[in-house]
Amino acid sequence: MELNVTGRSVLVLDGGPRAIATVAALLREGAAVTVAAPTVCAALEDLALRRRLTWVTAPVDEGCFDVVLRAVAPLTADAPDRTGRAGHVTLVGAGPGDPGLVTVAGRAAIEQADVIIADRLAPWEALAWARPEAEVVDVAKIPYGRSTSQEEINRLLVEHARAGRHVVRLKGGDSYVFGRGFEEVAACADAGVATTVVPGVTSSVAGPELAGIPVTHRGLVQGFTVVSGHVPPGHPDSSIDYPALARSGTTIVVLMGVRTLPAIVEALIAADLDEGTPCAVVADASLASQQVVRSTLAHLVADTAAAGIGAPAVAVIGHVAALDPRPAWAVMTAATPFPRPIPAMVVPPC
The missing domain is CATH 3.40.1010.10 (Tetrapyrrole methylase, N-terminal domain)
Incomplete structure (x- = not known):
């Protein structure tokens, strides 16, 4: 099913897992999505918490929306x-x-x-x-x-x-x-x-790439190191040697590190990594909501917070973050050059 929903308000009357494909497509097309259901699956709740959509549990006036979609029930009972x-x-x-x-x-x-x-x-x-x-x-x-x-x-x-x-x-x-x-x-x-x-x-390479940032570049850097920011430096579960990381001479790519970014930056600066080192944060890579913040190590935390960046996001620390591919920008960031229809799992209201 193909619908022109860009800039339109869309009500989805289903909170189950089967509705997620349709909701994701609506968001990609720029719709303002409201899901009305007493309960929703975890993925839809996550999108609501990230303010990508609105979730309401009470009945709503369907006449207030440009488009109303009712999901077709999956056939799992007959599998x-x-x-x-x-x-x-x-x-x-x-x-x-x-x-x-x-x-x-x-x-x-x-x-x-x-x-x-x-x-x-x-x-x-x-x-x-x-x-x-x-x-x-x-x-x-x-x-x-x-x-x-x-x-x-x-x-x-x-x-x-x-x-x-x-x-x-x-x-x-x-x-x-x-x-x-x-x-x-x-x-x-x-x-x-x-x-x-x-x-x-992997988003460790694709996230920076979709922002126009290579993780390596001839004559500039000969390697990259991917680390998890799930726990901060100094945490008992952290096995990362941050002083060695700061001395590595490689591009540092941090996954799952939005919450711990302040501690990671502090540890790298304490290990004598230059505060002027170029950095970038790429959020929602490959999606319509993709955001890119370019900064330096000294200002990365403040600039990321000012942009309202939340997870999921990839942080890139190293000189490659200063590279700028323009005027080829539109070509290098086009992850989906061809439009795709909204999944045909919905029927219009009677």
Whole structure:
């Protein structure tokens, strides 16, 4: 279904996982989306918390909206019984967010899946490729909010596979880059479940690239180091040697580090990394909401806060952050050169 929704108010009367593909497409097209439902899945709640959409639990006046969409109920209740058949789990790294960056093998796996177990940062529009009867399980982990434990995710993978189903574990970026993918493969192996891993485009490279920033550049820097900012320097769980990182001479790429960025910057400056080192932060890479802040190490925290940057975001620390590809800017940042229709999972109101 193709709808012209740019700049229009759209009401979606469904808060389930199947609605996410449509909501993601509406947001990409520039619609002002309101979801009206007593409860919503974790991924939609996350979008509401990030102020990408409005979620209301009470009935609303449908006449106040330009477009009203009612989701078609999924057919999971009629899914065939595959008990006795060999099940299988496919981990699909689905890239930084735009479904156009999912690999051909990743799309094929989604199209063939009986069950799709998807993360918060998975490209939810890609669910439009799934068969109507495929079951969608939302296991989004909202920072400091609703979350599905890794143990429960492992259990779901094994349970569905043992029932003879093809299970796709849909994850943002690449499954093995801070994605706990190998933990899931190990859990399946312990349970005797066969697995396949489809590599994904990692945001550690794609995020800067979509902002026009290469992580390496001939004559400037000969390597890059990717670190997790999930815990700050000095935390008992942190294994990163920040003084060594500051001396490495490589581009430093920080994932999952929006909250801990002040402590990371402080540790690098304390390790004598020049305060004038160029830096950048790229938020929502590949999406219509993508934001880029260019700064220096001394001012990165303040400039990021002033821009209202929130997770997910990638921080780039190093001289490559000062490179500017213009006038080729529009070409280098065009992750989706061709428009895609809104997934045809909705029907207009009567």
